[in-house]
Amino acid sequence: MHRVAFTKADTAKFISHLDLMRTFQRSFLRADIAIKHTEGFNPHAFVSIPLPLSVGFSSSCEVLECQVLDTPLDEVPARLNAALPAGITVQRCYEAARPVKELSYVNYIVTMEYEAGAPFGAESAIRELLARDTLVMEKRSKKAKSGKVEVDLIPLIRQATVEERRDTITLDLILRAQNPGLNPELVVAAIRQHCPDAAPDFVSFHRRSVLDEGLQIWE
């Protein structure tokens, strides 16, 4: 199995997970890079993105898995980049060494913008909120009958730093990646709910790195 490391930014932020997989399948064909197909009645190029990114998030650490058949791996990035839409850039293609299950944490940079400047006390209110022993939020769930499920955020937050600038507050979060993972949107929802004065006008989310249990870069 091979992995393709890529970044997703600018207009490409708004390409959804399913559309992104389709985009890659076509890009491999455009780049004339043969990859392994699924078996079965309707074979198609096999690609998989282990950690889907929410629509609208940018990322500098996306990973796609596939099986490159006969193209030298070091040629893959340049050839794919010529075939990809704007905003998606492949950096590396390498043999997968570590299993996906060792991908434990994700580092997100959440930028909360305030048109009238960050409100007084917002930074410390957020810090206190994230320092609580428990922080239970309701989350939509497809599995639960009620369509909702309660999650305690605190055990899923490995690290959180809060930094205020003139009109932004930046959260540097290290969150559980999977089983279960925590979406930083839920952290912002908690801020809106518990610290209404600190509710931002606009939030952008950036995935900076994916980490293993020891907070080392996973690749």
Add this chain to the structure above:
Amino acid sequence: MNRTLEHILPRVQKPARYTGGEYNAVVKDRRSVDVRYALCFPDTYEIGMSNLGMRILYGVMNEMDGVWCERVFAPWLDMEEEMRREGIPLYGLESGDSIADFDLIGFSLGYEMAYSNVLNMLDLAGLPLRSEERYGLAPIVVAGGTCAYNPEPLAPFVDLFVLGEGEEVSQDIIHLYRKARDEYWNKEEFLVAAAQIPGVYVPSLYQVSYKGDGTLESVTPTEGAPAVVTKRIVQDFDHSYFPVKTIVPSTEIVHDRVMLELFRGCIRGCRFCQAGYAYRPVRARDPEILIQQGIEACKDSGYQEMTMSSLSTSDYRPLEHLCDGLLEWCEPNKVSLSLPSLRADNFSLGLMERVQHVRKSGLTFAPEAGTQRLRDAINKNVTEEDLLRSCRTAFSGGWSSVKLYFMLGLPTETDEDVLGIADLAEKVYQTWKEVTPNPKRGVIITVSTAWFVPKPHTAFQWEPQISMEEYLRRVKLLREHMKGRSIKYNWHDSQTSFLEAVFARGDRKVAQVIEYAWRHGAKFDAWSEGFDFDRWMEAFRACGVDPTFYANRTRDKDEVFPWDVTSVGVSRSFLWREREQAYKAVITPDCRAKCSGCGANQFCPGGKCDA
């Protein structure tokens, strides 16, 4: 990306349709271009990006030096709300720049129900709706496409209409625009000169007067504009532009595949069909060129599906050769080929079997009418035997679903014809029972009826649309006679078909109704989310315009029609003759069997058309 845009996109559905940046989208340096063209499609991204005409014109204009053509689609309701709230004007997807600052804004008009969206898009661009209220040379608002063959309902809003195929005339217009700008012409001077370009209709140069009964008295050209504007066609179809390198959307669209255009025009002459008359004469593309274009387009796009586009695929003479050539490449490359618009004959079925050997999807036939008499009247040269024979072959080969398309309200239709639809569906069912190898699996026969809309430039342009009550009565009659669980009956919504009939043959008086309805919220009328019939009826009342005058009136033979100022090259006397043949239920042979003298050979070198 614009910051405000970035702020609103996370709040709307399917944001990828508003960002641009797709593979093959053309981005030019603003400093290297002197003409900016906004190619607008008055429906969603998914629909507009599926339109081959848009892709052709986009490619043609972007190949021109100094011209940057960008795409613009109608933002969906949620996006429009955000744009209006945040003060974001309608922008070109490639640059993000407001189209109000462009040189030309061109609309593709494929469907009457998109008219309200044309006004809405002009308004979203921050432009006055009416041509007379837009003073400067730029932007010039252009409209073309099938609906431009009756331009009058949009006449006050559009500066110039383009009739026919746009590949060449769009370039002519851009050249003239450049000259006008370089020589400081005003808008009126430009429009007067533009009216001299063949295929260009400038509505403001025509004075319209009406009789006491509301019909047209006369349409008088001024400033030397031609009395009749004849459509443009591409004569050398082999060498005309085809978008081998074309945009691959990053989000799913309706027709998400490579489209090959086999030929333009149609030899059949179905009397209700506007496309069949308006796109004459037939011009086919060489199969070797098509094979090459198909392969290259797949390689360039990464699409794994290819389809063929034309009005009647079976009538492409070298079809088998083309399929062989494409399959030779497609099969090893795992690209699937689909063949829409085939006639119900054995040859076609054999071909489909070969082409679609993986999935046996449904078969679709369009007999259009339920009895042979009525099929003869509309010149739909399909017999019951043809249809049943095809079904027999298909069912015995294991197919288990078939769709049958009909129209209700065709001229001369009686209850017997309506019930003939149910009979035909029953016969198809019996055929399945007789020949199917797996009776346990069952069969699904889907019968769909649309409400016939008489269109300009057809043999039925004089005909009334039957009343809504009568249409609904016929639907009910048919529904009551459609028996059996294997037969599913769908009928088309009556309200949009009625409005379509009004707009299709409307005059300039209809324009104020469209404007009124738009001011009261009309948009996305082709979508249930946007359409409100009562709003339109209120608009007709408020403007004192009777919609039944346009939809349900029988016209006199010599009535002056709003679309008489446009010509598709088919003579009015030919159409009238066809109408008379319809009433006698006499068929006209297809163009290959015998030339019927329609007049479209005027476009062919030497007057000889290659049907």
